[in-house]
Each structure stands twice: as C-alpha cells, then as structure tokens.
Amino acid sequence: MLSFENDYNVGAHPKLLQRLAETNLEPQTGYGLDGFCAAAKDKIKLACGCPEAEIFFLTGGTQTNQVVIDAVLQRYEGVVAAQTAHIALHEAGAIEFSGHKVLELPSHDGKVCASELKTMMERFYGDDSHEHMVCPGMVYLSFPTELGTLYSKAELTELNAVSREYDLPLFIDGARLGYGLMSRENDLTLPELASLCDVFYIGGTKVGALCGEAVVFPHGNMPKHFLTRAKQHGALLAKGRVLGVQFDALFTDNLYFEIARNAIERAEETKAVFREKGCRVWKETPTNQQFLIIADSDLPRISSQVAYSFWEKYDDSHTVIRLVTSWATTKEQVAQLRNIL
C-alpha cells in the first residue's frame, strides 16, 4: 500500500535513529538541560544567524502553538490568524482551552494580508467599545501555510511592519518550515525569516524527526519562566535529550535542508505526473502538499492502492484529496503513484 497520506506517516530519518542509539546510555540530566539540547541550540542559532536567540524544544505542533501563544499573550488578548489556520480549525480548540480567542482574518490561499491586518487594527482601536472586545495581541501565520503556499519576503516584510506598528508579536508556525525554505519559489532565507518575526518554530515531526519542534525566540525575547509555563501545559519532556539528539542531528551537515529538498523534488515530480495524466488540480502548491479533485466514483479504486487525506467535498460527486510528499518519499513511490493515476 502506497502512502501519500501526510508527512508524518513514517518514523525518523535513519541518521536520527542512529544518533539516538549511539547516545542512548550516556547519562544526562532531564528536562532539556542536557548537553545534546545545548549542542542542538548552538547549531540552530548558527543556522538562523541569531547568536542571541533563545530556543526551547517541545514535542508536537498543537502543543507548541498552545504553549507559545499562551506564553506570549496577556490573559485578555487574542491571536490573529487566517480563517484556515491550523489553530483556527484543526487543533480542537487548544488555543481557546488556554483562554484565548482566535481572531480570524480572511484567508488568501492560506495567507493573511498585511493590509487587512492593518484594517483590523485600525477598526479595533477606532471602535469606542474596544475595551469590551478581545484585544489582538499577536499574529500567527504558518510557513508554509496549511494549503502549502508561501509568504514572499515582501509579504512577510509588510506583515512585520504592521506588527511593529501595533506592537503585535509575529509568530510563524514552521511545522513544515523545511519544505517552505527549500521550495523553488521561496525567496526567504532562514536568517531573514528569523529576523522578520518575534518567535517561530522549526518543525521536526514533519521533517525527519520522531517528534519535536524547536521554538526559536530570535531576539533573546523568550518569555520569563518558559520552562515552568511549558510544564504547566504538560509539555515538558522528562527526557529532553530525545529532542536534543534529534535536532542536533538535523542541524548537522545541513541534514534538515537536504531531506526537506527531497520532499520538494518529489512534489515537483508528482505535479508533472498530474499534468501528464490530466488530473483535475484543485490547488497546486510550491511545497509538499498537492490537492486534486477526484470523482467520487474513482475514490474506491484509488483508496485501495494509495493512502491520501480527505480534504473536503468539492461538489455532490467530487472530493478534494490531498497528496503529500515528505523527506522519506522515493522516486519509486512517485512512479507507483503515476501508475495508479
């Protein structure tokens, strides 16, 4: 059974497993205070061009969004995000669980737009009753977005400018960061991205790790007592080394970027297959997620041979499905997909 279901359907890149095995019996202190975490942080700072960055390792994406947003916001503030944002739709209300409203902006192919953010802020402060409303306290965006699209350097720069104007910390969810950075259409370097936001995370779960996300506060601006806050959310791993060893491996010899590039190359090949086969494309993206419109009558045949993600109903007789490549997708798998389609 072929799987293009998602980018977390297999384990970890073999080098990470190898390093876990090699370091397995070295005693280390817990809770992320170990030497592996320290080494990984140094390498990440270097890759981000942020010597003053503060870094914290968490386990998964929803957890990271919840912990970061709750730590950055004041109690009475909400987080601005696209209507299609993961935090708005697919995190079971984890942000609201910690007390904060997700203030939605329209989605433009998964992205928020600086001018609409500015209008939201002007309206908020222009409203006589804004003290009775949820105060926008930070901006969330994802890179790549949930729809596989990317912010350009110009777009991110504009968003950063509005954020600065209204003193809104800008948070980039990088669950798939590697796939965004290695996209052929991307014009942002990691240091540029780091300099244009207040906090972001480097996704491990979807880019080669068993689990793990590296939260980066690039300007040494980690909220105080972040470890305590993470613990309070149940998010502090006793064996923090598990995350440290993996991120240390991912940021050794450019591994994170090399394996992300694989997903992009395989994605480009799947797009060529779709064109060749005349597939009806719902959305073609510059990263590792592609969306096809499939007749419902064809679904049983396809789903018996390839695992995909249901996205949404297109109409009464068609469905949008998502096909995802990852660091682990092989040329052979793309060839098999071609045969099935």
Next chain:
Amino acid sequence: MLSFENDYNVGAHPKLLQRLAETNLEPQTGYGLDGFCAAAKDKIKLACGCPEAEIFFLTGGTQTNQVVIDAVLQRYEGVVAAQTAHIALHEAGAIEFSGHKVLELPSHDGKVCASELKTMMERFYGDDSHEHMVCPGMVYLSFPTELGTLYSKAELTELNAVSREYDLPLFIDGARLGYGLMSRENDLTLPELASLCDVFYIGGTKVGALCGEAVVFPHGNMPKHFLTRAKQHGALLAKGRVLGVQFDALFTDNLYFEIARNAIERAEETKAVFREKGCRVWKETPTNQQFLIIADSDLPRISSQVAYSFWEKYDDSHTVIRLVTSWATTKEQVAQLRNIL
C-alpha cells in the same frame, strides 16, 4: 561520572530502539490509530487481565495527569491527593491550569489513608455550605508513591471501597508502575491493581521508553471524545506509532517486568551498600528510590563523582539526597557507588 540522579537519565531499552528502527519506514496513519498502537493495546489488555479495557498513549507524566484528571472530573470538581503528591507539588500547577483544585490529604510516607479520605468526604457532605466548596470528584494516588513507598492490596482495597461509597473515580499514577509491581514487598498483581481502580497509567518514560505513558481505563470507561480532549491539551502525538512501537516492545516477552526487576535488584544492592558503609538513611524504600542524609561538608566530594537529586535540607548542616536505580543501572555502577561512599 556516575549517575543515580533519576530514572530518566538515559535513553530507551535497546530492544525498543531496535523495534523503532525495524518499523521505521512502514507507513502508518497518525494520531495513535496505527497498527503498532493497536497491537500494544492488545498486549496491555492481556497483561492487565482486562479484555474490555480502553487504552490511550500519551507522552509524559504531568501531561497524563492533567489530561486524565481534566477528562474525568466535572468542571467544578477537584481531585483528592496526598500533600506530597506529584500533582500537588511538582507539576507547576498543571492541574490548576486546567481549572481544578488539588484537595490535599495528609501524607503517610507518601500515601493517603482510606479512613482520612472517608472523613474528608463525611465532613464535606456534613458541611451546610458544601455547595460553596470544591466538590471532591476523584482520588489520585501514585504507585509507587513519590517517596518510593507502596500501597498494599489491603490498603488499595480499602481506598477502593471508600471511592465506591462516594462515587469517586480512583486514579493511579503509575509513572514507576513497573518498579512497584516488581518490588519484593509488593503483594498486588497488575490485574488486581487494574480491578481496584477506575483509571491508571503504565509509565514508560521511567521504565525503559524514550517517552510514553499508557493510560488504561480498565472497565471500558474512557471518557467520550478522549482523543479530542487530549488534542485540546496539546497532548496528541502526530506519530502515535512512536508510542505504540515502544509499548508493543515493552509488553512483548515480559520485557517491561524484566527490566523493572533490574532496578529493584540494583536498589537492594545499594541498600546493602548503605548498611555496610553506615550511611545515615532518611528513608529506605521497597522500590528504586533511596534517600540518604549527607553532611553538607561531604556533598562537594560526592557530587563531583556521582549525580544525585537534591531532595530537601535536613538541617543547617545536612541535606537529604535521593539515589535512584533504573532498568539501566548495572552491577558495576553499584560497585562504583560503593567505592565513592
């Protein structure tokens, strides 16, 4: 540097790493719905003698306590626990973060006492103003306790009886469950323990896994939408397989119990060393944690050779330290400790 600091200072039992490597590239669906989790659940049900049990894998102890307690309690209820309970002292307020008070009972070497629980309940319902107080909604205990002690079958049976009388679900934190079950002083089997409570968890992090706790609702009594609730807490792992593979390995060929026995045997040896060396013992326990009183003047020498945990100040010139064995502790390490002491 020798480490008796805690039971999470090294990685995972090699068989778990081996299984993670062997299964690494098999595509599986996410969020714990994979085949490895299913297999692990079957083996755990068998070990617990609970064919109707419902099982869910989470990542760490504090997270598990928070998710379980919040899922079992009504919004206005609190959880009863010993003053020394992990949830009362060392989880950074994770229970209160999710809105629930920890209602404290006296600690008897880390244990709560059935008669004091009964008195608490009688007083609560006997108080005219109890509708203005936090309603006790479940009982939390740990096996072994935070002080390494154990409930006997008689004690747990009594607690179960009071719980039944007041309709209080009984929750056993089994972060170190293996070490309790394999203790020479333990008189409870895993099926007995399962039958005497409403929910418990089998600790993996401290007993051979990289991370992972298996929550067991032995009577098919898992709260509805538990997956959604876990997600809302940021506790749902995308690659649930990581936990499934490990627990599958731990419950294959009795591994969980075999490696737990190692910690107990090494603990017995350390206790013999303490007696031989005339160490001043603060608390000797039947499980894998031992507590010594050390003159502050000796601490620098000891801490330069062996990692331990600070427990508390004993008096102006002495400190209580904790020495912990684990599944990974070797006879050689105990011998080295003997030399140092």
Next chain:
Amino acid sequence: MLSFENDYNVGAHPKLLQRLAETNLEPQTGYGLDGFCAAAKDKIKLACGCPEAEIFFLTGGTQTNQVVIDAVLQRYEGVVAAQTAHIALHEAGAIEFSGHKVLELPSHDGKVCASELKTMMERFYGDDSHEHMVCPGMVYLSFPTELGTLYSKAELTELNAVSREYDLPLFIDGARLGYGLMSRENDLTLPELASLCDVFYIGGTKVGALCGEAVVFPHGNMPKHFLTRAKQHGALLAKGRVLGVQFDALFTDNLYFEIARNAIERAEETKAVFREKGCRVWKETPTNQQFLIIADSDLPRISSQVAYSFWEKYDDSHTVIRLVTSWATTKEQVAQLRNIL
C-alpha cells in the same frame, strides 16, 4: 442632556425601588435561597407556562452567557453563534476565557439561519478529521438580536428542529427579551419561546432592573450543581434577594411587559420622526434600537445635545449611530429628539 445612548442609562423602574425599600430589613438567607427569589421563580414559571422550569438569578448579561454556556457545554465543545453575536464580539472573550470556542455562522441581520446551521453540522460530521476540531455543542442566539431584529416563530421552530436533530441545546440570550416580545412584529409568546429552546434568560438590566437576569431552564434541565458552577465563576450574589425582589416586582401585574411596551411605542415614534425629518436610516428595527447614518460634520452638534452610541464608521465622512429607547423613555424625550434632528 438628552440620552438615547442605550437601555441601561438610568436606574430601575420605581416600583422595583419601592419593593427594595419595603422589604429592606426583612432578614433572609443568602445566595438566592430566600423567599423573594422563590416567589419570583413561581411567577416566572407561570408567565412561561413551564411549571417544571428551573430558574437561577444572575447579575449581568456577559456573566450569564459565560456561566450558562460553560455549564451546558462539555469541556471540548464550542458554541455556535452569529458573527455579530454579543458573545462573539463584545464580551471581551469571556467565552474563550472559560475555555470554549465561539463557532461563527453568517449573520443575517443579526440572525443565524437553520439551513446554515444544518450545513455546518453536516460538514462537521462529514469531515474525516472532525475529532481534531471543536465539536459544536450548543447554539446561541439572541432575541432580539444585537441589531434589534427578531426571529419569527417559523424561524425559531426550524432552528429548534436542527438543534433536536443534532442534540444541540438551544440557548436564547434575552437581554432585551421584553422588547422583543412586545414588538408589533413579534409572533412568539413567552411560553412558545420557552418551549422552543433549552435555556434562555429574561433580561432585567435592560428592562427595568438595577441589575439581574433570570436564567430559565424550561424543561427542568438545569445542569447539576449550578449554584456551585455560578460561584466558581464569581457570579453568585450573597444578597440574592436583591435580584429576587426585583424579578418578583417585574413579574407582578404584568409590569415587565408593560414597561417593555413603552420602549416599543417610543421606538415607533422615533421611527416616525426619522421619516418625517428625512434621516438616512442604516437599519430600522421592530424593537428598541434604531440605526442612523449621520454625516461626520453633523456629529459635533448632535452629540452636544443627545447621547447616542457610536456603532461603526459608514464611510470616510459618515458614521452609523445607534439610538435606543427603553422602559424609561418618555414622549417628551422623543419630542426633544425631534427638535434636535
């Protein structure tokens, strides 16, 4: 200075003050267990035609919405409401503060539409990943809405049918209930409204009381331990009698309805004034709130003579203002308004 600013700009109807004075020194037990609350509940049950109703008095509207929604929802559920709903916009995130997402439906003049609710539910359950989303757990609507509009009996019946189909409790925010019931366009009686929902409240603050809202669970379906839940929200008044005495007076001799009718009659007169004066109307409503478009250049003159509410900017040179009548508005005040416009 004339005030059409809102319907809470003066104190209480004189009969309520008189009853507060008459009963002032009668000792009564606290927390709503007094005789005045009991008498008020009996009268409200009679007015609602619900002998089995359970009733609880709270102090204000946002508080009532928060307490009721949090008591009715399961922890992981959200509340469906119009984008313009008070809980979505103007309660400072009180619903999210208690952990629940507001799931927004389009607003049709402030109202939600049964077919769109049904579509939302079909989509939710039709989505493979709905366990990762916020589960709709109840429906909130306001009668009259925040825009002064009303649900017809047919509309409410349809909403009730969808609610039944999906087991969604239906909650009606009746902060201005009296003004809705007494509107000339209204075709619902209070007993009909009560029978078509699962919980509603009868607003006192905006209809003649100093403060106070009467929450009615018409089918004897008040969540257990509601007093404790209210207390936990800080919403339980020690001198519950203050609310009991006022609601007892409001539901004696039809007072609640009589004084609500006054607001409607004065509102009809203001609408006649607007027509006569050729005012540019943004929204004319069948209840006590009217919305005008005013040139910004006229605002200083108007605002020096009459207090109104800013609603929103209409365009670069016009503003929407809201003019509100209440139980206390007099014919003389409408005449003065006429002179000013």
Next chain:
Amino acid sequence: MLSFENDYNVGAHPKLLQRLAETNLEPQTGYGLDGFCAAAKDKIKLACGCPEAEIFFLTGGTQTNQVVIDAVLQRYEGVVAAQTAHIALHEAGAIEFSGHKVLELPSHDGKVCASELKTMMERFYGDDSHEHMVCPGMVYLSFPTELGTLYSKAELTELNAVSREYDLPLFIDGARLGYGLMSRENDLTLPELASLCDVFYIGGTKVGALCGEAVVFPHGNMPKHFLTRAKQHGALLAKGRVLGVQFDALFTDNLYFEIARNAIERAEETKAVFREKGCRVWKETPTNQQFLIIADSDLPRISSQVAYSFWEKYDDSHTVIRLVTSWATTKEQVAQLRNIL
C-alpha cells in the same frame, strides 16, 4: 424570627436606597464610567489618603478575589493564603477556575505569619526543582479574617516587609473591612492599611450596600486593561452607577465607619450576654463574628427562634455555631438573643 445568621441577611442602609431613588432617572453612561462612580472614587481616595489610588467597583467578594488575583498574577503563579482563607475553602475553586493554585500557609486564628511566609519563600527558592513548582506570586490575607480576628499594625508591617523582599504583591480582602477598622482592638487606620499593601478592597455587600466591593490599588498600580479583564470574568456591571451611588453614599459623612461601629457595639453586647449566661465560647473575636459551642440537644430550640450559621461539628454531641452582628443589628435584637440564650 431573630437573625444573627450573617452580615448580609438584610438589604442596604436606608441612605443608600434613598440615594438610589434620588438619582434613579439621571441618565449616565454605563460600565462604571459615570459621574457617581467618579465621585465615589474621589471620596475613597480621600479616606485612604491615597491621591494616586486607582479604584474599580465590582459586585461581590468571590468575584473580586477572582478578578484581582487573576489580574495581578502571572499565568504560572499562585497565591499564598492561610488554610482557612475564603479563597482556599469557600469560593468553590474560583481561583483554580482561573488557573491559579492557592498555596496554603498555616492559619493562626485565621492569620498568616510573616516568618512562615519568609520560610516558604526561602524553601521555594532553595529548592533545585522550583521551576517545576508553582511560583508564589502574591499574598492574600483578609482583614478581618474569616474567623473575625485582626492583624495588628506590627503584623501587617512584617508581612509587608517580606512581601517587599520577595516582590510579592500583598492583597487584603476587606469584605468586612469596616468591622475591622472600627474594632476596639484595631490599631490600623485606613491610610496605614492602604500604604502597607498593594491592593485591597472595601467590602460593601457586608457593610451596608445591596452589593458592591471597591477595589483599591493605592499606588496607582492597577493592572492595565483592568476593565477588559473584569469584563472577561463576567464581572463588569452595565449599570456601574448602582455601585457608584452606593459607595458615594457610604463615603459621605463617614457613613461607612458609623454603621460599621454599630456592628462592633452590638458585638460587644453579645459577648457580654455570653459571659453573663455562661455560654461556652469557641472563639471570641474583636469584630462582628462570635463563635459558640452548643450542645446538639439545644440546637432545635435555638434554631426555632434565631437564625445562626453552622460553623463545624465540635464533637459528637456539640456544634460550633456562628453569631454575627452587622450595621443593621439593633439593641433590641441583642436583648431578644439574651432572652433566648
């Protein structure tokens, strides 16, 4: 039926009702921004000797404790209080509901002791694992305490010193502040009390008002966006004037203190009655609450003639009851009580 049940068993002082009636139809803006609130704040500042104070009116005691504590604390912090504190025992978990742990100190007749607070703080910061514990973030005490006792100026000064040392805001719950200040044993003036804490509230509900508590931040140190925070808790009254008018009246012509003195004088008379009648006193206090030990066999007779509060069981055949005087208690009522005892 005579009532010594509590100090909230009747309505408001007649002068407050009179002022509510006199001001009833003056239109005012909502949410505490009206002229009555402004006037009341000015008078309170004067009484407190704090020209720079910031003041906010809330409705009840539990609500005030919840809003203030949640606004002052960081998310991960807890509040230190006596085991007998209202927030620890009798607020249905309102503090935990908003996410904060109540960190308990021993009660000395309802009071916390500066040296024990200091020891708690030393232990906390001396513990290697304090980042895994709840950080004490403020101190709560009540004046008078829940047991009717008082802090002396020396005791409060010591507590203030420890608070300063550890940067712990000191919060005084003054639900019965007037009764404390007017006690014959009290050696603190209101300005002294204000200068020795960071926030306190002046209780209205128990001292002459229908409802209402005035929160005072004496050093101009009100947390930002306090109105929004209050609203988020459902604690913002639309008709803030109701609180403003009452506090304006209470702080006109010394009324608050005069009526508080009545409660103290009547309490002194009840104590004389107890001595004369040889009643078994459980606790005699310098304020308006007295506690007697009554044989259970006598309770039916007493409770048929006088309303009191059950406090706790004393032993198998005796009960502790509480008898409370208030601003409204008359000499005649004390005489009647004498006859009954």
